[in-house]
Amino acid sequence: MTRDFDIIVIGGGHAGAEAAFAASHLGAKTALVTLDPNRIAQMSCNPAIGGLAKGQIVREIDALGGLMAIATDNTAIQFRMLNRSKGPAVWGPRAQADKYKYAIEVQRILSTCPNLTILQGEAVEIHATPETPNPKPETRRISAITLADGTRLSCRAVIVTTGTFLRGLMHTGEQKTEGGRFADPPLAPSPPPSPI
Numbered sequence: 066m067t068r069d070f071d072i073i074v075i076g077g078g079h080a081g082a083e084a085a086f087a088a089s090h091l092g093a094k095t096a097l098v099t100l101d102p103n104r105i106a107q108m109s110c111n112p113a114i115g116g117l118a119k120g121q122i123v124r125e126i127d128a129l130g131g132l133m134a135i136a137t138d139n140t141a142i143q144f145r146m147l148n149r150s151k152g153p154a155v156w157g158p159r160a161q162a163d164k165y166k167y168a169i170e171v172q173r174i175l176s177t178c179p180n181l182t183i184l185q186g187e188a189v190e191i192h193a194t195p196e197t198p199n200p201k202p203e204t205r206r207i208s209a210i211t212l213a214d215g216t217r218l219s220c221r222a223v224i225v226t227t228g229t230f231l232r233g234l235m236h237t238g239e240q241k242t243e244g245g246r247f248a249d250p251p252l253a254p255s256p257p258p259s260p261i
């Protein structure tokens with residue numbers, strides 16, 4: 066397996082899938098490192114794409130050639146323009162997608178991407194090394210990441226998209242349980258670049 070990439074994307078949620086798709090189509094040798102490749106682009110409880118403000122972002126991603134709107138078109142079960150009774154400034158296009166088919170469709174599209182390798186693992190460290198010549202601490206560049214199993218992957222840039230469930234604490238009545246997205250552990254935020 067190659068361990069040398071131009072770009073490494075950490076986290077295969079919606080942002081990570083989009084970043085990996087874009088990077089690979091720009092010709093960068095890209096790795097998408099995520100905890101469970103079978104859960105790439107997993108949707109939340111309410112499988113909605115868009116809504117107020119978010120619908121405009123989805124359309125912008127679409128205009129830029131991204132994959133979210135394509136996967137939505139291929140798996141949607143309802144399209145609606147929210148707030149039609151109000152002025153156009155607050156309209157919000159929103160689709161409800163098939164929660165499971167959406168993730169499978171994103172994974173299918175990613176599997177067709179040129180230059181993209183999908184790797185299972187937990188990124189635990191980001192490394193930066195001084196630029197040469199004249200190395201100075203302030204000119205350090207990202208050079209690699211380390212996974213929890215000790216694997217080191219070298220790269221020229223890292224995109225961190227580790228999501229919104231970090232250090233999650235769930236409240237059920239009086240009970241508090243640490244956890245992430247359903248069945249995921251309570252991940253700590255990604256660490257800052259380590260010293261050389």
Ligand SMILES: Cc1cc2nc3c(=O)[nH]c(=O)nc-3n(C[C@H](O)[C@H](O)[C@H](O)COP(=O)(O)OP(=O)(O)OC[C@H]3O[C@@H](n4cnc5c(N)ncnc54)[C@H](O)[C@@H]3O)c2cc1C
Binds near residue numbers: 112188227228249
């Ligand atoms: C409790 C809750 C409920 C929500 N409900 C809804 C809803 O009903 N509808 C809706 O539209 N939005 C909902 N959201 C918002 C939605 O989940 C987020 O906006 C969306 O998931 C963000 O996408 P993301 O790609 O940034 O992160 P995520 O989808 O969280 O993806 C992050 C990915 O990174 C991986 N990862 C994390 N750390 C590492 C690491 N160190 N190494 C490798 N991989 C790593 C994770 O396993 C995950 O696959 C909810 C959010 C929360 C917190």
